[in-house]
Amino acid sequence: MMNILKTTFCDSQSPEYDMVKTHNKAYEERQYSSSIWVSVDTIVDPIISPDSATTKSDENEPCCKLFGYINGQNEGNHRIGMTFPVIEEFVIENGPKGESKKILSFFVRKEFEEKTxxxxxxxxxxxxxxxxxxxxxKFGGFANDEKCVKEKEKLMAMLEADGIQVKRDVFxxxxxxxxxxxxxxxxxIWLVKETTDHESKEDHFVKSATLDVAREQ
Known part of the structure; x- marks a missing residue:
């Protein structure tokens, strides 16, 4: 398993973006191009809790599923290859118990964009x-949920001080x-620039429509 993972991480690709502006060397504004991703989502209850009952096995399951997919557990048994960054998306749902959705995603390499x-x-x-x-x-270390939330709050404070509006239901x-x-x-940490046309969560980064539905259209 270790050798498979090491091979998978070689020659990785990343999603394309244009640098819009660097703000006092503290944070950057980027414009990302449209892209294809493979994702697995889970429920986080609540979005961050130091005493959560979530086990290490539960945390690793989505990642193992995606590793299996890119290593041939797909129709056609294609070896797709790893990409970076790996994205963890937190969507605040405000459910009856404060549930939120966390989505783990791998970027799909360019050669598989048209026929994923x-x-x-x-x-x-x-x-x-x-x-x-x-x-x-940017921030260092291992990015557990609690650290991601703390770093998000730091970036949010800087953006608010600069008068910049971002979406608050996702990061x-x-x-x-x-x-x-x-x-x-x-x-x-990525925070999405707020738009003026009141688009819904489904209209920004993670769209709910799957590729096979899009093909039927």
Whole structure:
């Protein structure tokens, strides 16, 4: 298993973006192009809780599903190859118990964009994600949920001080390193620029429509 993972992480690709502006070297504004991602979502109850009953096995399950998909557990048994960053998206649902959705996503390499292999596992979704403008801030270490929330709050405070409006019902944690890298790790918080046309959550980064539905249209 270790050798498979190490091979998978070689020659990785990343989603394309244009740098719009760097703000006092503290955070960046980027415009990301439309892209294809494979995703698995779970319920976080609540969105962050130090005494949560979630086990390490539960946390690793979505990642294992996506690793299986890119390593051949798909229609056609294609080996797709790893990409970076790995994205954790937190969508605040405000359910009866404060439930929120967390979505783990891998970017699909360019050579598989037009004909993305369909997943065998029904929990894996293929999403066509539109372009978006995000504000990003880097941070180090391993990006657990609690740390992601704290770093998000730091970025949110800077944006508010600068008079910048962002969406408050969703944020992203982007992870750029393999699990084997123990030091000098790179992560980012992404906050989506607020739009003026009151678009819904489904109209920004993670669209709910799957690729096979789009093909039927």
């Amino acid at each position: 292999p369909l997943p065998i596992d029904p929990d894996i979704k293929i999403n066509q994600r539109p372009s978006m403008t995000v504000y990003t801030m 992203y944690c982007a992870i750029y390193n393999t699990p084997f890298k123990l030091f000098n790790r790179t992560n980012e």
